Amino acid sequence: MPTKTYIQAIAEATIEEMERDQTVFTMGEDLRQSVYGATAGLVDRFGEDRVLDTPLSENGFFGAALGASLCGMRPIVETVTSFLWVGMDQLVSQGSKMRYMFGGQAELPVTFRVRMFYARGAAAHHSDRNYPVFMNTPGIKIICPSNAYDAKGLMKTAVRDNDVCLLFEDGIAISSRTEVPDNDELPDGELLVPFGVARTVQTGSDVTIVGIAGGVQHAIDAAKVLAAEGISVEVIDPRTLVPLDKESILKSVAKTGRLVIVDPAHKMCSAASEIAAIVAQEGFWDLQAPVQVVASEQINVPYSPALEPLIYPTPEKVIAAVRVVLD
Amino acid sequence: MPTKTYIQAIAEATIEEMERDQTVFTMGEDLRQSVYGATAGLVDRFGEDRVLDTPLSENGFFGAALGASLCGMRPIVETVTSFLWVGMDQLVSQGSKMRYMFGGQAELPVTFRVRMFYARGAAAHHSDRNYPVFMNTPGIKIICPSNAYDAKGLMKTAVRDNDVCLLFEDGIAISSRTEVPDNDELPDGELLVPFGVARTVQTGSDVTIVGIAGGVQHAIDAAKVLAAEGISVEVIDPRTLVPLDKESILKSVAKTGRLVIVDPAHKMCSAASEIAAIVAQEGFWDLQAPVQVVASEQINVPYSPALEPLIYPTPEKVIAAVRVVLD
Amino acid sequence: MALDKQQLEEMYRRMCRIRYFEEAVIEIHSSGELIGPAHPYIGEEAVAVGACAALRDSDRIAGNHRSHGHPIAKGGDVNRAMAEILGKSGGYCKGKGGSMHLADFSIGILGESGIVASSVPIATGAALAAKLSKQDFVSLVFFGDGASNQGACHESMNMAALWDLPVIFMCENNGYAITTSYKNSVSVDHVSDRASAYGMPGVLVDGQDAIAVHEATSEAVRRARAGEGPTLIEAMTYRYEDHSLGLDRIRKSEYRSQEEVDEAMKRDPLPIHREAMITHGFATEAECDAIEAEVHTEIDGAVEFARNSPFPEPGDLFDDMWATPV
């Protein structure tokens, strides 16, 4: 099976969906020149009308995408986590609310591709990992692929979904490669990954590690080290946070009795907090030890290469957390 | 001791702080006519320069308040939870980040008074309870008074604090009365409530209920009913979510072994989730039963009086949760 | 005159419909049957009706918190509108939206919106869809003088002008944002003066004269359909009632003088339109009376419909949240 990078997977999904459906188009800043790498060649293939370069107006063009989606279009919007703040009103007040508020009349098939830069010296203004914010605002589906395969399959599902989807493209995974089948290798001729179905990355019996986005790789790396010591780790990647496959997590905890969650977001009110809370409510009797959350420190992202790495989860922190729950 | 309404308490705090310190001023929409009830008479007392009516430009005037605070002023900004989305970029990108990003050079003594309307038929666009969102974005202090006494004391502390403070004025508590001493009744001549110190509303031994904002009253009401059945409830009001007095919560759970959290925010990634996660990590061995979260349903706020009340916490839901943890 | 008898009468009918509808809402509110906020459109009827008279069913509109006039002007059903305001299952949004969120996608009403200026980008996006998919519809958004100060307006107008989108920006300048005079919130004399900053026409029109609003809108619609891009129209109008029902704290006379209110009320859009029809021989007194009587009956019917419509069931609570549930 061919290997592809995460970003190639996104690019493939975009092209396939644009070819399949004339109502799909992309909009965002500097797409034609592919500043963020996922839209190269699109304008030659699909023309300028389907690859819109917008002015610097996130609130305006997020809203325009939503408005277009109400009228039969299926926009794919490219942006960056930190620019979501600028367009927050359209995302939350309109994107997450219109459908319910209008009694189900609004279909909102917009996919926001949100690059999540962090851990690369971009400082506080360009390093947000803000999906937990949108977990607290009901009405938006939240997709956090940790690898190229899921990125492609989830992105294609998102484009076909009639709800607003935020797809967070993890900045530390973006150049990583995984096996991604070509369409002719697939029985259905295409790769679609459903929402709300966690992936069990590896099975194990001593402890469950739930990884989110870039946290999955840390979980895998930690599991490898622990395996050498005879500790059997089950790694679970929820893949989508809304919907969240809590059953898979609870089932795993029922088996292992121990839970560590790895989340690159800031710790307070993180996705990890939510999962810990769910297990403390619904999986309590299965727990044999305290839950451990490995998330980012509750401070802004410092620029200095001497400081920045200290705030994020690392395999070492995950290993330390596993030792706590096995203690 | 005189009783005062929550909104009177806010008004008193505003006047006292404006009298005390010439750099304090208020800005927001329709303050001079006191549309939201807390700024009546201010313009007569302090003049138009210190009671600024702004254009409808939340991002602009939130930012202007932050900019003014960098230059020695102490703005009190009035707004509504739902309008925070509009000014989100200034709040998060600038308000929560400037101090750290600039290596501590920026002092940001701005208090945002944020009215939290809900449960009064205002529909999805005017019923946000979005403090958890700001818990995930480090750099902002979050104040959630549940009663008039705390509203006054915390507000005065906020105005004197050099960090950005969001003070959420709970819409269902806003006309409630509690005893609030006049200044001449107080040894220090004024009422200041410190941040990060929870209030134990009542002590008890069977179960701990942590209430947030309007959730505190539900906790108290539930506790009354339960007391009649011989169930002894300890009620804790954290009062501020950032900083969060987790020690008081953990201590109480150590005593009772059981925890219910009542939070009017949407359940996913709520303040309640965070508290549940903290206890699952740090208070696990004290827990004798699953934690229970009573928060708002994970859907948008419906308008109909036949539907809206169904989504929020109620004393009945709290009682049911207590029965679960005591089961 | 570009309008014929039937059109002029229909405009009058819709203006009456809005007026009587709002009067009924005020009455219902004062009885305590309605708890949430509601923002009466009384005094501004000529704007929505004049504008919508220039549109087709397939054209899209979006509006704001002052939200009953726009959908009724676009041809919305007063029964379903009133039921929505009472939170009933027979309402436009099955009771989930209420006063500020009326919508009827089947006739191009993309929804009223409570966050000030938030539907301006939405309407711009609808126009973008029309352009990209080569569908023959235009989009029109109603927003206030206060709203014009929001960044969302700037961004939308710039995009619309850049891309020649078929959108009409219809600013309803009723002089105030709640209590704030537009003179204290808009730094130039007129909102329409800002059109030049985007390279689009800015048109100032008498918002009490439905025919004038229709004319200005028709030209903007012509431009839009011809691919010539957006237009900013500012209709000068006046709100006769308080900002919002339920906001008792703000009595109208505290931020605007009684003389100003009285003066403004002399130019009531309903009699202005009625007289214009009669003067120009398009309708008789009797015909106008008949329309008024018909609409009164219609609105009584709407109130009855709304009152009889059942409340939604608790089991409906989670419906309509997702296209594919989570």
Next chain:
Amino acid sequence: MALDKQQLEEMYRRMCRIRYFEEAVIEIHSSGELIGPAHPYIGEEAVAVGACAALRDSDRIAGNHRSHGHPIAKGGDVNRAMAEILGKSGGYCKGKGGSMHLADFSIGILGESGIVASSVPIATGAALAAKLSKQDFVSLVFFGDGASNQGACHESMNMAALWDLPVIFMCENNGYAITTSYKNSVSVDHVSDRASAYGMPGVLVDGQDAIAVHEATSEAVRRARAGEGPTLIEAMTYRYEDHSLGLDRIRKSEYRSQEEVDEAMKRDPLPIHREAMITHGFATEAECDAIEAEVHTEIDGAVEFARNSPFPEPGDLFDDMWATPV
């Protein structure tokens, strides 16, 4: 000329300082010593220097992601600036801010900001503080042609005009936002054309000519200090380098032609200023050479300072987060 020899020389010194500083940054970046993004100001030096020459130390500035030129023009210390860019503890922000967030509050530099247009409201607020507290300072904000499309600009300009705030909106129109020509993102010919939409003067100036920028800014500062309110200045300039170091995907020739770049580079602000000084008899060739040599030494020193400055310690991580810790 309003400027004397000393001022003109100081302007030249600062322009050279920016140029050589940026050249050093580019060199350091290509060596791999610098990982984060950095946005060279080369080609635009006359804008920041011309503008800041019209300001006092007590006046405030705020800037954006293209962030080294503004603080240096305002009199910032190149040692601390360079150390910050390398993430060192001797940097302006102790290594916590980096290239995009240089700030020196002690001389009125309220900070560069990475979110495009986000410092425009901040600078407006600084001017509000000056007005409310009757402090005698003005505020000036640098933002790009791309930034001008953000709603934050609209809202700020409207407020500033309404309240006659002492703020100067300095738009650095370098023709592009990353790869997007301003002709495809601003719907009118010039950003300064938009000033009329706020009722403030809009001034178009040659941004390659520091003296011209100084003159335009001086008049705006005079207005501001006199309580006459804000001014929007658009300085036409050009970015000689790629948008950002590290964004290798965007080679300059793909979105702008080599001819265009070559043409623009003929109007290099440094030689323009140097020649103006010499032509008008304010400085000799030798004096100019001496300045250049001095500044080269200074920048070498800055690089050395930065390299020698220690990285922050892990124990510093949580400092500076709160005024009163949580």
